[in-house]
Amino acid sequence: MSLKFDLLKTSNKARLGQLHTAHGTIDTPAFMPVGTCATVKALKPETVAGTGAQILLGNTYHLMLRPGEDLVEKMGGLHKFMNWDKPILTDSGGFQVMSLSELRKITEEGVEFRSHLDGTKIMLTPEYSMQIQHKLDSNITMCFDECTPYPATHEVAKDSMQMSMRWAKRSKTAFVNRDGYGIFGIQQGSTFEDLRKESSNKLTEIGFDGYAIGGLAVGEGQEEMFKALDFAPDMLPTDKPRYLMGVGRPDDIVGAVDRGVDMFDCVMPTRSGRTALGFTARGTVNIRNARHKEDHRPFEEGCDCDLCKNYSRSYLHHLFKANEILGVMLLTEHNIRYYQRLMAGIRKALKEDKFEEFKEDFYKTQALGDIEEL
Amino acid sequence: MSLKFDLLKTSNKARLGQLHTAHGTIDTPAFMPVGTCATVKALKPETVAGTGAQILLGNTYHLMLRPGEDLVEKMGGLHKFMNWDKPILTDSGGFQVMSLSELRKITEEGVEFRSHLDGTKIMLTPEYSMQIQHKLDSNITMCFDECTPYPATHEVAKDSMQMSMRWAKRSKTAFVNRDGYGIFGIQQGSTFEDLRKESSNKLTEIGFDGYAIGGLAVGEGQEEMFKALDFAPDMLPTDKPRYLMGVGRPDDIVGAVDRGVDMFDCVMPTRSGRTALGFTARGTVNIRNARHKEDHRPFEEGCDCDLCKNYSRSYLHHLFKANEILGVMLLTEHNIRYYQRLMAGIRKALKEDKFEEFKEDFYKTQALGDIEEL
Numbered sequence: 001m002s003l004k005f006d007l008l009k010t011s012n013k014a015r016l017g018q019l020h021t022a023h024g025t026i027d028t029p030a031f032m033p034v035g036t037c038a039t040v041k042a043l044k045p046e047t048v049a050g051t052g053a054q055i056l057l058g059n060t061y062h063l064m065l066r067p068g069e070d071l072v073e074k075m076g077g078l079h080k081f082m083n084w085d086k087p088i089l090t091d092s093g094g095f096q097v098m099s100l101s102e103l104r105k106i107t108e109e110g111v112e113f114r115s116h117l118d119g120t121k122i123m124l125t126p127e128y129s130m131q132i133q134h135k136l137d138s139n140i141t142m143c144f145d146e147c148t149p150y151p152a153t154h155e156v157a158k159d160s161m162q163m164s165m166r167w168a169k170r171s172k173t174a175f176v177n178r179d180g181y182g183i184f185g186i187q188q189g190s191t192f193e194d195l196r197k198e199s200s201n202k203l204t205e206i207g208f209d210g211y212a213i214g215g216l217a218v219g220e221g222q223e224e225m226f227k228a229l230d231f232a233p234d235m236l237p238t239d240k241p242r243y244l245m246g247v248g249r250p251d252d253i254v255g256a257v258d259r260g261v262d263m264f265d266c267v268m269p270t271r272s273g274r275t276a277l278g279f280t281a282r283g284t285v286n287i288r289n290a291r292h293k294e295d296h297r298p299f300e301e302g303c304d305c306d307l308c309k310n311y312s313r314s315y316l317h318h319l320f321k322a323n324e325i326l327g328v329m330l331l332t333e334h335n336i337r338y339y340q341r342l343m344a345g346i347r348k349a350l351k352e353d354k355f356e357e358f359k360e361d362f363y364k365t366q367a368l369g370d371i372e373e374l
Numbered sequence: 375m376s377l378k379f380d381l382l383k384t385s386n387k388a389r390l391g392q393l394h395t396a397h398g399t400i401d402t403p404a405f406m407p408v409g410t411c412a413t414v415k416a417l418k419p420e421t422v423a424g425t426g427a428q429i430l431l432g433n434t435y436h437l438m439l440r441p442g443e444d445l446v447e448k449m450g451g452l453h454k455f456m457n458w459d460k461p462i463l464t465d466s467g468g469f470q471v472m473s474l475s476e477l478r479k480i481t482e483e484g485v486e487f488r489s490h491l492d493g494t495k496i497m498l499t500p501e502y503s504m505q506i507q508h509k510l511d512s513n514i515t516m517c518f519d520e521c522t523p524y525p526a527t528h529e530v531a532k533d534s535m536q537m538s539m540r541w542a543k544r545s546k547t548a549f550v551n552r553d554g555y556g557i558f559g560i561q562q563g564s565t566f567e568d569l570r571k572e573s574s575n576k577l578t579e580i581g582f583d584g585y586a587i588g589g590l591a592v593g594e595g596q597e598e599m600f601k602a603l604d605f606a607p608d609m610l611p612t613d614k615p616r617y618l619m620g621v622g623r624p625d626d627i628v629g630a631v632d633r634g635v636d637m638f639d640c641v642m643p644t645r646s647g648r649t650a651l652g653f654t655a656r657g658t659v660n661i662r663n664a665r666h667k668e669d670h671r672p673f674e675e676g677c678d679c680d681l682c683k684n685y686s687r688s689y690l691h692h693l694f695k696a697n698e699i700l701g702v703m704l705l706t707e708h709n710i711r712y713y714q715r716l717m718a719g720i721r722k723a724l725k726e727d728k729f730e731e732f733k734e735d736f737y738k739t740q741a742l743g744d745i746e747e748l
Contacts, residue, residue, distance in 0.1 A: 038692065042699040044680070067692040071668060075688050083684045294445060306418070310457045314449055318412065318441040325416040325699055 003140070003182030003209040005241050009350055013233070013260040016350035019210070019241050021087040021139040022180025023079065024054065028241060028262040029346050031253065031339045032057045032089060034270060037066070038082045041270050042325070042332045045084040051305070051333065052340035055087040055139075057265040060132050061096030064122075065115050069135040077137030089140035089265070091245070092129045092171075092186075095147045106146065108163065126167045130174040130183075141183045142212065143171040148190050150218045157190035158198075164188045164214075165202040172206050182209030184243060187236065190215055191228045200235035210241040213261070217246045226255050233260035250279065250342055254362050257346055258355075269339050273332030276320045280338070282365050287331065292317040305337040306330060377514070377556030377583040379615050383724055387607070387634040390724040393584070393615050395461040395513040396554025397453060398428065402615060402636040403720050405627065405713045406431045406463060408644060411440070412456040415644050416699070416706045419458040425679070425707065426714035429461040429513075431639040434506050435470030438496075439489050443509040451511030463514035463639070465619070466503045466545070466560075469521045480520065482537065500541045504548035504557075515557045516586065517545040522564050524592045531564035532572075538562045538588075539576040546580050556583030558617060561610065564589055565602045574609035584615040587635070591621045600629055607634035624653065624716055628736050631720055632729075643713050647706030650694045654712070656739050661705065666691040679711040680704060 009016040017028040033040050033048055035056045040048050048056065058078055063069060075081045078088055094111070098104060101113035110125030129144040145164035148157050168185050175183045185203035189195030203211060213232050216225050225247075233242050243263035244256050253264050269279065276288040280300040285292075287299070295313035302308075307316065307330040319327030349358035383390040391402040407414050407422055409430045414422050422430065432452055437443060449455045452462055468485070472478060475487035484499030503518040519538035522531050542559050549557045559577035563569030577585060587606050590599050599621075607616050617637035618630050627638050643653065650662040654674040659666075661673070669687035676682075681690065681704040693701030723732035 037696045037698055038689070039698050039700045042703075044700065044703065066696055067667070067688070071688065071692075074668060075670065075686060081686070081689050081692075083689075293441070294448060296449065312449060312455070314441070314445065315412070315455050315457075318445075318455075322411045322440055324411055324413050325702065326413045326418065328699065329416075329418065329703070 002177055002179050005210070005239065007239060011350050011353060011355040012258070014257050014346075014350055014355050015242075015260060015262055016347055017241065017262055019262075020180070021055075021182075022178070023085060023087045023139055026054045026087055026263075027343075027347055029253075029257045029343055029350075030055060030263050031343045032263065032265040033336050033339075034059070034265055034267045035082065035084075035088075036267075037062050038072070038078060040332075040336070041274065042328045043270075043336070045082060047333055048084070048336065049086065051337040052344060053086075053336060055089060056084060058088055058090045058136065058138065059096060060090050060093035060129060060136070061100065063090075063136060064093060064124075064132050065117050065120075069132040073135040073137070077135075079137060087139040088137075089184075090133045090136055090138035090142065092126075092142040092144040093124055093132070094129070094145050095246075097124055098147060108166070110144070110167075111146075126170040127174040130171055130176075134176055139181050140210070141171075141175055141181070143168045143183065143186050143208075145186045145188060145214060147218065148188055148215045150190060150215070150220050152190045154192055154195070157188075157192055157195055161188040161190075161195050161199050165199060168203060169206055172208070184208055184210040184212050184241075186212040186214040186245070187232060188215045191220060191224055193231050196228070196232045197235055200232075204237055208240065210243060210263075211236040212243040212245050214245050216244065217248050217252070222249075222252060222255070225252070226259070229256055229259040229261065250339070251362075251366055253342065254346070254359060258359060269335035270332050273335045274328050276327070276331065278331050278338075279335050287313065287316050287327075288320050289317075299331075299334055300338070303334065303337065303341070305334045307334040376551055376553050379584070379613065381613060385724055385727060385729040386632070388631050388720075388724055388729050389634060389636055390721055391615065391636055393636075394554070395429075395556075396552070397459060397461045397513055400428045400461055400637075401721055403627075403631045403717055403724075404429060404637050405717045406637065406639040407710050407713075408433070408639055408641045409456065409458070409462075410436050410641075412437060412446070412452060414706075414710070415648065416702045417644075417710070419456060421707055422458070422710065423460065425711040426718060427460075427710060429463060430458060432462055432464045432510065432512065433470060434464050434467035434503060434510070435474065437464075437510060438467060438498075438506050439491050439494075443506040447509035447511070451509075453511060461513040462511075463558075463617075464507045464510055464512035464516065466500075466516040466518040467498055467506070468503070468519050469620075471498055472521060482540070484518070484541075485520075500544035501548040504545055504550075508550055513555055514584070515545075515549060515555070517542045517557065517560050517582075519560045519562060519588060521592065522562055522589045524564060524589070524594050526564045528566055528569070531562075531566055531569055535562040535564075535569050535573050539573060542577060543580055546582070558582055558584040558586050558615075560586040560588040560619070561606060562589045565594060565598055567605050570602070570606045571609055574606075578611055582614065584617060584637075585610040586617040586619050588619050590618065591626070596623075596626060596629070599626070600633070603630055603633040603635065624713070625737075625740055627713075627716065628720070628733060632733060643709035644706050647709045648702050650701070650705065652705050652712075653709050661687065661690050661701075662694050663691075673705075673708055674712070677708065677711065677715070679708045681708040 185208035559582035
């Protein structure tokens with residue numbers, strides 16, 4: 001219990017806050033870019049910091065396999081290894097073990113799997129996950145849990161959640177307390193209100209520095225996700241940060257903030273940047289589209305990122321057509337900057353008691369998918 | 375004739391100078407990073423400038439095919455298009471037409487070929503090459519020539535050189551004069567001294583802002599190249615810059631400066647950066663090698679680039695093993711910085727009348743190929 005969270009203000013359910021860690025403060029609501037393999041793909045760490053990002057997410061599953069937690073520890077921890085001196089949150093490895101590894105076997109003890117890289121057989125348990133995250137020097141350690149697949153029957157969701165809660169207890173026990181470092185519990189229970197409640201009660205009883213909402217954004221769609229978010233965050237302690245894992249699109253984030261969530265992570269801005277898809281306040285734009293070939297305009301009018309200040313759509317289109325790395329670099333940077341501007345806009349609106357107006361403006365302009373007329 | 379060149383100092387045949395263009399001054403001896411498709415691969419232009427590079431090379435062949443010279447012109451020229459406000463030199467397209475395109479047919483008129491991208495049939499002539507380079511807004515336009523293949527008989531080399539000289543005359547005639555912009559002739563003649571002399575005489579008679587040495591570094595090896603460089607630069611006017619095209623390794627450059635060459639370009643530092651090969655004062659290092667896995671040290675001790683200041687060999691090794699773009703970005707930047715430090719070292723030595731000591735030091739430490747003990 002060694003992370004301090006200040007809840008500064010609320011607007012209905014939406015919350016403005018600050019989370020303090022050994023490596024700095026995170027203004028919430030916050031979006032965490034994903035740095036899977038000890039790098040946010042195609043960006044230098046100072047570029048990531050320049051977008052306004054105050055915390056990164058690292059993936060335990062990838063890092064334990066390559067380069068390995070012992071190597072990272074030997075090199076002085078993940079911050080030093082990757083030259084990022086701000087806070088880092090690591091996931092527990094549980095989600096990727098299920099989605100990426102081979103020959104998985106789940107038991108009460110943990111998950112046995114084979115590495116997707118070289119076939120090595122590994123047993124990942126709550127205790128081992130805590131040890132890895134400790135060696136990585138993660139500021140925010142996540143409990144080892146099972147992300148219940150969707151859809152799940154009430155019975156399956158209940159069994160899965162209850163095992164995750166036993167794993168949460170073991171995770172907390174194995175976690176080594178340090179000042180400015182903390183551990184988050186993960187609420188499960190699929191879309192069932194009673195299971196989410198049971199999960200929250202168990203987690204609160206154990207006691208964590210923050211609480212994540214797991215098992216959403218796994219294929220249920222925004223409508224179902226928002227239904228669950230209508231009750232799930234309310235069950236968690238108000239004096240601790242709430243983190244919705246793996247979410248999401250800009251409109252997912254605004255809707256989740258509106259329902260009381262403080263933290264987010266998603267590969268969408270980085271992955272989209274590698275596939276020529278960029279975010280704007282009016283929707284997404286595919287820069288490969290031929291209509292951009294002779295377009296003098298910046299990618300997004302009014303954006304202050306390097307791409308939008310110094311290059312034309314025409315040039316970015318050319319870079320992607322020619323498969324030039326610089327295209328990926330510039331568009332990824334823009335996308336992360338877009339997400340950070342979105343979060344800064346949300347925080348400013350909350351600070352000035354204008355979140356309702358912010359939402360209204362956002363939904364007026366924000367469209368989904370490739371906006372042909374942009 | 376609108377580029378000013380100041381020859382500041384000489385040390386035996388080696389020369390210290392400055393070439394002034396509409397987009398700034400180039401200190402010579404100079405190395406020009408290659409920005410084939412309107413980008414130095416994997417680097418932002420400000421990063422390229424940060425290495426000390428004062429001029430880039432763009433490839434006419436690639437740019438005419440994609441995005442096309444008309445588009446670049448419409449976008450305000452290559453400087454604006456790619457956000458590089460320093461000088462740009464473009465080659466004539468002649469070399470790449472021969473090495474990359476399909477179904478080439480060389481006649482007195484020019485070269486007919488099919489684009490390697492979409493098969494379009496194109497006729498590239500001296501006049502058209504000049505027009506393209508003008509539209510690109512290149513500060514230094516290169517004459518359209520045939521790079522004589524190696525080895526060549528005296529007869530073949532003579533015919534090829536004489537056609538290139540007729541093309542040089544047509545190039546000069548078609549070139550549009552502007553202040554701070556200029557055109558370089560290209561000496562040919564393979565490794566034959568009499569042909570190099572004949573070529574130089576014809577070029578000097580036409581008159582150019584600078585003179586390139588073409589048709590070397592095409593497979594003849596360093597020994598043969600140096601033999602040709604023992605006489606080729608001496609035949610060119612002393613009051614104009616001399617540019618050895620497509621060269622080379624660090625030891626090629628030092629040897630060529632020693633023989634009176636002022637300017638260089640080569641894809642080696644950028645291409646090597648993408649294949650995990652880095653340059654150091656003691657030789658090249660392949661960072662994929664397992665011996666770097668747990669190495670805390672910087673890539674090159676004493677280097678002031680971002681990679682060497684802020685990351686370990688261990689981290690760079692990890693990035694290449696994980697195929698992360700950041701590895702390519704950091705190592706490319708280091709390699710370009712290495713080349714720029716080399717050139718700055720050469721210029722400093724020339725300025726201080728210590729070029730002989732510089733060479734001695736250089737040859738004492740410089741090794742070729744992967745240095746296992748580094």
